[in-house]
Amino acid sequence: MTIQAHLDRIQTINQGSFYTPDSIVRLVYQMLLDAKMDIKDYVLLDSSCGYGSFLNLEGFKQNIGADVDSVALSKAKAYFKDSYTKPLFIHTNALADVQRDKFSLTESDKLIIIGNPPYNDKTSIVQNRLKSTDSNPVDSHLKARDIGISFLRSFDILKADYICVLHPLSYLIKESNFKSLKNFIKHYRLLDSTIISSQIFCPKSLGFFPIVIALYEKDNQGMDYDFICNFSFKTRDGKSFKLNDFDFIARYIDKYPNKKRVCESQKVAMFYTLRDINALKRSKTFITKENTNTIYITQDKYSLYCYVDVFKQIIKHISYYLGNCDILIDFKKFQALESAFIKASESKILSEDIMQYFKDLLGEHYEN
Numbered sequence: 001m002t003i004q005a006h007l008d009r010i011q012t013i014n015q016g017s018f019y020t021p022d023s024i025v026r027l028v029y030q031m032l033l034d035a036k037m038d039i040k041d042y043v044l045l046d047s048s049c050g051y052g053s054f055l056n057l058e059g060f061k062q063n064i065g066a067d068v069d070s071v072a073l074s075k076a077k078a079y080f081k082d083s084y085t086k087p088l089f090i091h092t093n094a095l096a097d098v099q100r101d102k103f104s105l106t107e108s109d110k111l112i113i114i115g116n117p118p119y120n121d122k123t124s125i126v127q128n129r130l131k132s133t134d135s136n137p138v139d140s141h142l143k144a145r146d147i148g149i150s151f152l153r154s155f156d157i158l159k160a161d162y163i164c165v166l167h168p169l170s171y172l173i174k175e176s177n178f179k180s181l182k183n184f185i186k187h188y189r190l191l192d193s194t195i196i197s198s199q200i201f202c203p204k205s206l207g208f209f210p211i212v213i214a215l216y217e218k219d220n221q222g223m224d225y226d227f228i229c230n231f232s233f234k235t236r237d238g239k240s241f242k243l244n245d246f247d248f249i250a251r252y253i254d255k256y257p258n259k260k261r262v263c264e265s266q267k268v269a270m271f272y273t274l275r276d277i278n279a280l281k282r283s284k285t286f287i288t289k290e291n292t293n294t295i296y297i298t299q300d301k302y303s304l305y306c307y308v309d310v311f312k313q314i315i316k317h318i319s320y321y322l323g324n325c326d327i328l329i330d331f332k333k334f335q336a337l338e339s340a341f342i343k344a345s346e347s348k349i350l351s352e353d354i355m356q357y358f359k360d361l362l363g364e365h366y367e368n
């Protein structure tokens with residue numbers, strides 16, 4: 001049921017119609033069941049249900065699925081015709097006129113939202129050149145750069161008691177994305193997480209990024225970015241990490257064009273704009289031709305940019321789930337090896353010491 005078969009490649013990308021394999025649906029169910037709410041009291045809603053992969057779970061007061069794609073819904077209805085859960089299917093744009101009514105929910109219904117809403121994060125699978133402007137209207141207070149962010153905000157409007165959905169990990173760990181979740185982060189708190197690779201949805205893609213299965217509980221305290229930095233994220237293969245386990249390069253160098261602050265006479269070299277580890281895989285490091293993405297490097301920072309250049313060479317050893325993090329550094333150990341990093345960057349030969357530095361820096365996140 002999960003293999004989406006009615007849209008071509010471009011439509012699939014535009015609507016974010018990458019359906020969820022059963023193995024992942026089971027992980028989501030397990031996370032919900034582990035939270036030990038009394039599920040018979042709750043309505044289960046997937047407001048972007050596709051063929052309905054998430055609507056099989058028994059024991060809820062009612063299962064409801066909605067989607068803007070009428071063909072997907074008719075397939076879902078056919079699939080569930082004789083099923084025990086008998087979901088209610090609603091054809092609607094889940095981001096317009098958002099209120100409980102439109103999903104046949106009353107104000108007093110206890111609600112769990114589940115699913116895998118579409119997203120079009122710039123760092124994700126979606127190839128920008130294939131995208132057209134989205135034709136479905138979105139309520140003004142839900143409008144965001146990424147449709148997945150709009151979906152999370154819509155769950156806040158619906159006042160769900162629990163939310164257990166897949167979304168790019170970058171929504172939480174990149175501070176600007178996190179803040180753009182607005183009221184969602186004021187009213188929800190992350191309880192549990194499992195990180196999986198986007199590879200499962202797009203095996204042929206050139207780059208993979210981390211997706212989190214996240215369980216949120218409605219909570220008046222909400223969460224701030226510090227909470228996320230201290231949260232221990234678990235991965236599907238039994239690893240875990242906190243952002244606060246690491247120190248990041250942004251504390252020491254400019255990541256973005258700095259020509260307004262650094263004058264040309266001070267520059268000893270130039271570097272390309274730095275984003276996260278995944279972006280560094282594809283981007284240049286030192287550059288000789290200036291453009292709008294150019295960072296000027298001063299003598300005192302030169303060794304740190306050499307460090308980034310060397311970091312790019314060992315990127316294949318970094319586990320995918322750190323892909324949306326900034327470049328990691330152990331500053332004290334870096335200082336001890338400063339001239340070795342300059343040499344490694346200039347010669348492109350990595351000494352034993354440098355390789356050992358990265359093994360120590362990454363610990364269990366180093367991949368052979």
Ligand SMILES: C[S@@+](CC[C@H](N)C(=O)[O-])C[C@H]1O[C@@H](n2cnc3c(N)ncnc32)[C@H](O)[C@@H]1O
Pocket residue numbers: 002015016017018019020046047048049050051052053054066067068069072092093094095115116117118136
């Ligand atoms: C990633 S798929 C997930 C489908 C299903 N929940 C699953 O995991 O197998 C995203 C779904 O969102 C639907 N969608 C996209 N925009 C929507 C909108 N504005 N309102 C409702 N559904 C939407 C697409 O048609 C697609 O079926």
